[in-house]
Amino acid sequence: MAVVSSSGQRLGNRVAIAAVVVITIIFLLPIYWIGSTAFKPRNLATTAPPTIVFQPEISPFVKLFTKRVQLKPNEKIDVANAPWWEQMIFAGGERISRTGKGEIQLSGYPDRFINSLIVAITSTVLAVGMGTITAYGFSRFKVKGEADLLFFILSTRMLPPIVVAIPMFLMYRAAGLNDSHLGLIILYTAFNVSFAVWLMKGFIDEIPREYEEAALVDGYTRLEAFRKIVLPEAATGIAATAVFCFITAWNEYAFALILTNKKAQTAPPFIPSQIGSGLPDWTVIAAGTFLFLLPVAIFTFLLRNHLLRGMSFGAIRK
Amino acid sequence: MARIRLENIAKSFGNHMAVGGLDIDVADGEFFVLLGPTGAGKTTTLRMIAGLEKPTVGRVLINEVDVNAWGPAERDVALVLQQYSLYPRLSVRDNLSFPLRSRIRGLTQPEIDARIDYAAKTLRIGHLLDRKTDRLSGGEMQRVSIGRAIVREPQVFLMDEPLSALDAKLREALRSELKDLQMRLGATFIFVTHDQVEAMTMGDRIAVMNKGRIIQVGKPQEVYSHPVNTFVASFVGSPVINLIAGQVAGNAAVVSPGAFELPIAGGGREGRYTFGIRPEDVKVEQGAPVVARVHDIENHGIEKVVTLRIGETLVRANVPARVAIGLEDEVRFGWNAEKVMLFDADSGVNIRAA
């Protein structure tokens, strides 16, 4: 019996592993597609069947970051003295546009990328910070109407956000927040803070209050106890919450499209706008998307230990 | 060191009264035990002394100073709990130094080291100093918790069932260690437990609590021999006291006429009573007045606790282990008439205790 059940178990394990592998491949396929397209020459990007083996090149990234103009029919170019990365552009029938002083003109992408970073990081810090403090208050003190307040906070997430897009647009225009970093930061913070409160409350509820009380008795103030005891204990929850808030803010498309157009525009609405008219250059789109994926991947990778613990011990499990 | 006084303290949570009408006076250097069943309000009382909870009414005085408005930090008390006493992710040494690094103490590093050394030696935890607390056994953890209290050199040690989570052997060992420590430090201890053995062996005085009130305060021997009511009588002492309903007629307790009549010293007014007699004061011997059958036998090493059946009535008696006795044997027993307690049949109040 024992033998049968243990070999049955082993078989079960193998099936589980096989399933995980298959699912992982399915999830990674689009990322592979984007990643490989980002390194393809333009003429291989849209072949059918797709080209698997090719000589990778970084011309899509060069194109992503620069402004280019079509070569005129008999324009003379100094191919031999041009830098190697510009030579790839010549091959596509274009050249990099320069100012009168000969400086390379950048495309809109780097600014949009930096906008995305500013907005996502700031709103994440604000949402997680405010969420943690609010959750601590709800968790540790008697708050009048606690259940109602918590429900109200949650209820702000019950409406699909796009429903309020037009009122938001009008309000932002009246308040002068259109196309500003501050506007997006406020929006994303407000959107994430309810989520952060609920998530963090779950984590903080699980930290025994005896630890803080011991610190209070040991001669520390409430604030010191919070900083020295609660914050380190809540690190896992904070990391998990931060990742979720960051992803939400980083990926947000609809409001960014409506509320920004240039100065504060983030990467999500910018990238598809580059499809433009005529034949789209999919390799450039793929390069922009590929770079856009990296911050979330890096952020999540750095916090992976916390996330795993958070998943198995924290509020998300419930 | 300090004297702790609670004056007419009450604490309500919502409309549930956790503690009411509490008066306690703990002398400087006393080992004072709060004993009571679960929900009695022991922890609540301790937390009010520590300043973690504000009394709804009444005053807490430390050295005759009203500290109601003081926070926990200012009261200079140390707290040891049953669990969650140590900070996880800190080493033992960091746990010990944590209270000393508080800004209100302002100690220098050599002073901190000296105190940790002293505590480590006192509690024999020197070899554990660099361990993480999650690598400690239960007994080691509680030692370190006590160490964290010692390094502070506080006015009062407050302990909330610090030994309850430990196994019996360890509890016994730490019990005597703690008592020892208290005598050496000469410190005031307020010790919460629901274990009457701990209370009896460690306490200079015991306050027996039930349902938020203090039922009796006294030396262990007083509480044991002169419980004020049936609650205290049955809560203190193991095996549990016999409480037997019956009548007083002249100088005798009559439980069932003709079959179970035994003398009581001093007699009493005629009427219905509950008689209290501890199992060690029940004597099973030949020629004793009452006939009974052996209902149950429990072996406790050098002693057996034998339950005797007289009609419907059950009486526990201590019998030396060497006495051969079997279930359903017919035996005779009597009791020590001096030790019989008389409780009012309705209120359970000991009519002889002051």
Ligand SMILES: Nc1ncnc2c1ncn2[C@@H]1O[C@H](COP(=O)(O)OP(=O)(O)OP(=O)(O)O)[C@@H](O)[C@H]1O
């Ligand atoms: N924070 C609180 N909110 C509401 N009720 C409470 C609170 N703390 C204690 N109580 C109630 O007060 C009463 C006394 O509780 P307390 O913890 O003081 O008992 P205890 O004697 O320490 O019991 P135990 O031996 O189980 O620890 C209980 O009925 C308890 O439910």
Ligand SMILES: [Mg+2]
């Ligand atoms: Mg308690």
